[in-house]
Amino acid sequence: MSIPYGRQSIDESDIAAVVETLTTDWLTMGPKVTGFESAIAALAVTPGAVAVSSGTAALHCAYAGAGVGAGDEVITSPMTFVATAATAIAQGATVRFADVQADTANIDPESVSALVGSKTRVIAAVDYAGHPADLDELGAIARGSNALLLEDAAHSIASTYRGRPVGSIADLTAFSFFPTKNLTTAEGGAVVSTDPELLERARRFRSHGMVRDREKLRYPDEGPWHQEVHEFGLNYRLPDVLSALGTSQLLRIAQFKTRRTAIFERYSEELANVDRLVLPTRRDYVDPMWHLFPVRVRDGRRREVFDYLRDHGVLVQVNYIPAYWHPVFEDLGYRRGMCPVAEHFYEEEISLPMYAGLTESDQGVVIDTLRAALA
Ligand SMILES: Cc1ncc(COP(=O)(O)O)c(C=O)c1O
Numbered sequence: 001m002s003i004p005y006g007r008q009s010i011d012e013s014d015i016a017a018v019v020e021t022l023t024t025d026w027l028t029m030g031p032k033v034t035g036f037e038s039a040i041a042a043l044a045v046t047p048g049a050v051a052v053s054s055g056t057a058a059l060h061c062a063y064a065g066a067g068v069g070a071g072d073e074v075i076t077s078p079m080t081f082v083a084t085a086a087t088a089i090a091q092g093a094t095v096r097f098a099d100v101q102a103d104t105a106n107i108d109p110e111s112v113s114a115l116v117g118s119k120t121r122v123i124a125a126v127d128y129a130g131h132p133a134d135l136d137e138l139g140a141i142a143r144g145s146n147a148l149l150l151e152d153a154a155h156s157i158a159s160t161y162r163g164r165p166v167g168s169i170a171d172l173t174a175f176s177f178f179p180t181k182n183l184t185t186a187e188g189g190a191v192v193s194t195d196p197e198l199l200e201r202a203r204r205f206r207s208h209g210m211v212r213d214r215e216k217l218r219y220p221d222e223g224p225w226h227q228e229v230h231e232f233g234l235n236y237r238l239p240d241v242l243s244a245l246g247t248s249q250l251l252r253i254a255q256f257k258t259r260r261t262a263i264f265e266r267y268s269e270e271l272a273n274v275d276r277l278v279l280p281t282r283r284d285y286v287d288p289m290w291h292l293f294p295v296r297v298r299d300g301r302r303r304e305v306f307d308y309l310r311d312h313g314v315l316v317q318v319n320y321i322p323a324y325w326h327p328v329f330e331d332l333g334y335r336r337g338m339c340p341v342a343e344h345f346y347e348e349e350i351s352l353p354m355y356a357g358l359t360e361s362d363q364g365v366v367i368d369t370l371r372a373a374l375a
Pocket of ligand 1: 056081083084154155
């Protein structure tokens with residue numbers, strides 16, 4: 001028996017929602033999509049939401065919504081999945097990596113300030129492990145330099161920052177609904193924005209850049225079938241079948257959060273005095289929906305502890321190698337050593353199992369196995 005580091009929580013109501021949708025006229029582009037978008041917008045307290053086919057698609061639509069293109073710079077964190085940077089590059093931008101804070105592993109506003117300039121179009125923060133980044137400070141830097149703040153909230157849907165829900169703060173926010181995330185649609189994601197115009201542009205990008213409103217058409221008298229592409233987009237639509245799963249999952253989001261919080265607290269208590277182990281911190285002004293439980297192992301013992309846990313059925317993960325360590329960045333001239341705090345964090349990090357369905361006894365196994373690894 002092994003314990004994964006993350007997994008989905010699917011119940012009978014989720015299954016019923018998907019099956020019911022399969023019997024309707026709309027498998028995609030129908031009412032379950034708009035229903036899911038309304039539910040996301042209500043949770044994030046935003047004027048609207050755009051459901052898309054992955055978190056990567058959400059980021060790509062967000063950069064397109066922000067108007068990112070060739071000649072622009074995007075500043076982001078290296079402590080993320082490669083998609084945060086890759087989608088900016090797909091839009092033709094140059095990515096600059098700012099170092100992170102040693103404790104939260106979130107992008108450090110001071111290192112962002114050192115990189116920001118006239119070419120900066122977007123500052124893309126990542127809410128590592130579900131803990132919101134310093135959004136007020138980052139928003140102020142963005143506003144001061146005519147840039148937009150994008151929050152990669154792949155880990156942090158349902159987290160709050162200074163009492164405000166994630167999604168309601170940054171100019172654009174991107175969510176992921178991959179199975180290990182806080183809620184799932186199998187593959188899926190969403191973009192929200194505090195600015196309806198940015199959201200509309202992201203929405204067009206999701207579906208080929210297609211314009212249908214008569215008043216926006218360049219050739220409105222072409223005929224009733226007519227639609228136009230004004231800016232290129234792609235097909236990043238989320239089908240109704242998966243949107244129905246998302247809406248069903250959202251009904252249990254508070255339950256998921258309660259469970260993840262309890263798991264976080266138990267790890268924090270029971271691992272508090274383990275030698276060579278550093279536990280995640282929480283700033284007192286955030287209330288995270290914990291996606292990961294990232295511990296750090298001191299004295300160069302990370303690999304040994306990782307192997308021990310895996311050999312004993314605890315399928316831990318490492319999140320993340322600094323994004324610019326990927327050879328594709330190396331080939332573009334990015335070099336190791338650029339963000340020393342992130343590199344040091346990576347060298348010590350292990351993500352322990354964290355998901356709503358993790359049983360108390362399995363969490364006990366994780367704790368005991370980790371203690372034994374470090375004994
Ligand atoms: C921080 C971060 N950004 C973006 C993504 C991309 O999301 P997806 O896998 O849904 O494309 C992920 C998920 O892997 C992620 O963890």
